Amino acid sequence: MIEVDDLHKAFGKVQAVAGVSFAARDGEITGLLGPNGAGKTTTLRMLYTLMTPDRGSVRVDGIDAATDANAVRRRLGVLPDARGLYKRLSARENIEYFARLQGLDAATTRTRCDALIAALEMADIAERRSEGFSQGQRVKTAIARALVHDPRNIILDEPTNGLDVMATRAMRRFLLQLREEGRCVLFSSHIMQEVAALCDRIVVIAKGRVVAAGTADDLRAQTGEANLEEAFVRIIGSDEGLAA
Secondary structure, three states: OEEEEEEEEEEOOEEEEEEEEEEEOOOEEEEEEOOOOOOHHHHHHHHOOOOOOOEEEEEEOOEEOOOOHHHHHHOEEEEOOOOOOOOOOEHHHHHHHHHHHOOOOHHHHHHHHHHHHHHOOOOOOOOOEOOOOOHHHHHHHHHHHHHOOOOOEEEEEOOOOOOOHHHHHHHHHHHHHHHHOOOEEEEEEOOHHHHHHHOOEEEEEEOOEEEEEEOHHHHHHHHOOOOHHHHHHHHHOOOOOOOO
């Protein structure tokens, strides 16, 4: 479980995040939704300890990131906005390298690599150098290496960005599988269809703060709109916002 309380982050005079609070629960997919520049990526970077908040707290499975960042990192699997593969390594070698960084032994590394390659439908690229990979192939490899240590909490920054239809469908199946395993999945997206199809709970961020939270049905009911896209537009266009 990931708990966020009153996060603030400024860059000079720009207040990127201005009091974000929410919880992402085990066995659920929580979507972080917002327009460009809303503060989604900055919020996620504070969650996985790449940035230190100016104020507020992050707790993962009850552990405070400010007091034990290493323990928090061990409990997280992260797909950041920058995918960054080692181009001279194959997909399998990229995954194995991260397994070694996590301290996994050879047998466990092999088992985890094989399981992730199968789950993410990567058999055709597993032994290929990652240089020249398509966007979808890079994302799959980056997700596999993020999950090789079998974390219970998963943070994904726009995991389907740039993927084709088939790769997107495969990614959605994989996210649903993670939920069925009882993991906490938190991902950011700006694709309404994806959020509506996958998320048990949606947190809407605009201008660095949470302006609405709830299920897709909750957000539609609160705005009186029939579809999630229209509800989202109404929410981020409101000066006061909505809260569940």
